[in-house]
Amino acid sequence: MKETLCDFFLLIYLSIQLQGIIPIWNAETCWMSQIHFDAMKKARAVEFDRLRLTHVVSARREVIVSAGAINSPQLLMLSGIGPRDHLREMGIPVVSDLPVGLNLQDHIYPGGVHFLIDQPISIIQPRVFNLVEITKYLSMGKGPLTTLGGVEGLGFINTKYANASADYPDIEIHFLSGAPSADGGQTFLRVQGLADEMWRQVYMPYLYRDSFSFYPVLLRPKSVGYLKLRSRNPYDHPIIDPKYLTHPEDILVLVDAMKFCIQLGQTPAFKKFGARLFGTVFPGCEHYAMWSDEYLACVARTYTATIYHPIGTCKMGHPGDPTTVVDPLLRVKGVHGLRVVDASVMPSLVSGNTNAPVIMMAERMADIIKSAGAIYKKRRYKRRTRSKR
Numbered sequence: 001m002k003e004t005l006c007d008f009f010l011l012i013y014l015s016i017q018l019q020g021i022i023p024i025w026n027a028e029t030c031w032m033s034q035i036h037f038d039a040m041k042k043a044r045a046v047e048f049d050r051l052r053l054t055h056v057v058s059a060r061r062e063v064i065v066s067a068g069a070i071n072s073p074q075l076l077m078l079s080g081i082g083p084r085d086h087l088r089e090m091g092i093p094v095v096s097d098l099p100v101g102l103n104l105q106d107h108i109y110p111g112g113v114h115f116l117i118d119q120p121i122s123i124i125q126p127r128v129f130n131l132v133e134i135t136k137y138l139s140m141g142k143g144p145l146t147t148l149g150g151v152e153g154l155g156f157i158n159t160k161y162a163n164a165s166a167d168y169p170d171i172e173i174h175f176l177s178g179a180p181s182a183d184g185g186q187t188f189l190r191v192q193g194l195a196d197e198m199w200r201q202v203y204m205p206y207l208y209r210d211s212f213s214f215y216p217v218l219l220r221p222k223s224v225g226y227l228k229l230r231s232r233n234p235y236d237h238p239i240i241d242p243k244y245l246t247h248p249e250d251i252l253v254l255v256d257a258m259k260f261c262i263q264l265g266q267t268p269a270f271k272k273f274g275a276r277l278f279g280t281v282f283p284g285c286e287h288y289a290m291w292s293d294e295y296l297a298c299v300a301r302t303y304t305a306t307i308y309h310p311i312g313t314c315k316m317g318h319p320g321d322p323t324t325v326v327d328p329l330l331r332v333k334g335v336h337g338l339r340v341v342d343a344s345v346m347p348s349l350v351s352g353n354t355n356a357p358v359i360m361m362a363e364r365m366a367d368i369i370k371s372a373g374a375i376y377k378k379r380r381y382k383r384r385t386r387s388k389r
């Protein structure tokens with residue numbers, strides 16, 4: 001009850017601060033399940049569950065969906081906005097037939113480019129995460145625990161496949177002062193979802209050894225996936241098929257980038273630490289000559305990881321373009337009073353991480369919506385003063 005009251009006052013406070021914009025935030029406490037439309041296809045209300053109760057909040061002007069590239073398309077489809085055939089298959093009445101959930105793109109990287117070194121300068125879990133280092137960090141804010149989660153360097157390169165006329169690179173290299181073997185299998189193995197066989201064959205021989213790794217991230221993938229509803233239940237995770245590496249050029253770019261990383265690790269700057277490539281072979285790639293293009297392609301297909309940058313599932317663009325879901329002002333096509341503002345509207349991936357661009361888009365859209373709100377208020381004020389005269 002106390003929490004509910006606090007939330008209520010916070011909601012009123014935020015509503016005043018945000019000029020009438022009421023946020024329904026945090027999936028842990030509220031779960032939006034549907035947007036309601038009237039007969040004119042105007043978004044009129046939002047339905048959500050909170051504390052096991054279903055609530056419906058009416059929207060006077062518009063609804064803004066910012067549930068991210070996975071949940072925004074899910075919510076739109078649950079509300080009747082999506083590919084007609086798929087909605088019919090799910091038994092959902094179609095409000096607007098749009099390519100929601102298609103155009104899913106993501107940044108991925110291959111594992112496999114790891115180097116051993118001779119000096120005790122890399123991140124090894126027992127060396128970094130012990131009582132002395134924890135005390136040093138807590139008392140002085142110093143020591144290896146101040147590192148940025150192990151990603152100590154970033155570099156952008158153009159592979160030979162990069163678009164020469166474009167002003168962006170096609171690969172971002174993450175430099176890690178360690179390898180999956182450096183934590184003895186406590187974290188990396190689990191969060192990267194490494195297969196047991198790969199772990200045993202490639203990484204177990206190097207447990208807790210000093211090492212570093214390069215992870216080249218494919219910035220402009222040509223492979224495009226999709227997501228669709230698993231069911232009409234808003235709590236069921238959608239079916240996601242990212243179709244990683246299905247476009248033939250993506251694997252070529254990654255192989256070129258891996259070759260660059262191998263050469264980089266053999267430059268004098270790294271050689272002075274005794275840098276040499278891991279000698280273990282990836283399972284399933286044994287029949288290729290080690291470090292050949294075919295071997296690297298096999299490694300990239302065996303150890304493919306996401307960097308968690310999904311975008312594109314509510315594509316923004318020209319309203320006349322049949323592949324778009326929202327117009328340049330992020331208004332959902334075919335309905336009124338509904339916008340999507342999050343990573344899902346990006347038509348294609350940026351050559352870098354996605355958080356800052358999403359914040360930038362949201363700031364820009366907030367300015368546009370607030371200025372539209374000011375015009376709306378002015379008009380209402382004029383109407384009221386005219387009717388009084």
Ligand SMILES: Cc1cc2nc3c(=O)[nH]c(=O)nc-3n(C[C@H](O)[C@H](O)[C@H](O)COP(=O)(O)OP(=O)(O)OC[C@H]3O[C@@H](n4cnc5c(N)ncnc54)[C@H](O)[C@@H]3O)c2cc1C
Pocket residue numbers: 024025026027028030031032033066067068069071072075307308309310341342343344353354355356358
């Ligand atoms: C593990 C991880 C690491 C990352 N690291 C980086 C990084 O280092 N740098 C970087 O630039 N980017 C990083 N990203 C990507 C970045 O976080 C995203 O690009 C960015 O947050 C996208 O913003 P968004 O607003 O589209 O979605 P989100 O930030 O995902 O926001 C969506 C919100 O909607 C809520 N929500 C979803 N569905 C519902 C619902 N039905 N009802 C109510 N609420 C709902 C979610 O709980 C969430 O709070 C990382 C992502 C992950 C997952």
